[in-house]
Amino acid sequence: AQSVTQPDIHITVSEGASLELRCNYSYGATPYLFWYVQSPGQGLQLLLKYFSGDTLVQGIKGFEAEFKRSQSSFNLRKPSVHWSDAAEYFCAVGAGNSGYALNFGKGTSLLVTP
Amino acid sequence: DAGVTQSPTHLIKTRGQHVTLRCSPISGHKSVSWYQQVLGQGPQFIFQYYEKEERGRGNFPDRFSARQFPNYSSELNVNALLLGDSALYLCASSYSTGNTEAFFGQGTRLTVV
Numbered sequence: 573a574q575s576v577t578q579p580d581i582h583i584t585v586s587e588g589a590s591l592e593l594r595c596n597y598s599y600g601a602t603p604y605l606f607w608y609v610q611s612p613g614q615g616l617q618l619l620l621k622y623f624s625g626d627t628l629v630q631g632i633k634g635f636e637a638e639f640k641r642s643q644s645s646f647n648l649r650k651p652s653v654h655w656s657d658a659a660e661y662f663c664a665v666g667a668g669n670s671g672y673a674l675n676f677g678k679g680t681s682l683l684v685t686p
Numbered sequence: 687d688a689g690v691t692q693s694p695t696h697l698i699k700t701r702g703q704h705v706t707l708r709c710s711p712i713s714g715h716k717s718v719s720w721y722q723q724v725l726g727q728g729p730q731f732i733f734q735y736y737e738k739e740e741r742g743r744g745n746f747p748d749r750f751s752a753r754q755f756p757n758y759s760s761e762l763n764v765n766a767l768l769l770g771d772s773a774l775y776l777c778a779s780s781y782s783t784g785n786t787e788a789f790f791g792q793g794t795r796l797t798v799v
Contacts, residue, residue: 576728613795615791615792616776618787662729664728673744674729674778676728676730678726678727
């Protein structure tokens, strides 16, 4: 069965500092991987996705993520964090051909300090 | 273009009651999925519908049911509500099943008292 682990429940970074949010997955085949962001009381917004091809994917709002098959990881990065990036971030894995049931991690809450 | 719309945005129900949540997908999208997000957790998959047929079901009791209408809108029904059903219910629409991008609505916040 597929699963997603986000090891960090909370992360605090200073505005302007770099950010890396960790995501590890467990899946037998090539996974479809996603990062979503959720502001308080809001729905989910897709930041980026990986289906195949180049393992470094670019997303919206200056985010990028790198798929590393050998480490079963799909970490999210941003070189310089803005206060507006404070939110909950979810990594998800999809089963692809068997439907579109996304399996989400428990999320990482990002706090940005001045 | 309108995004995924869900109604109502908030509601409060009493234990044992029934609730119906509604979702309208993005125009042209034929697949709707439902997720339950309990406070402090990631969303959990409940159902996926495509072309009015159920294509996937998560690990939820039979009290949960759904359907999709000819215009691709969808309803999620929950019977015999329990306190533990209190959550944010999210609807996601996509053009089809498989590796296509899913767009989420703002959710319906259900509180069971």
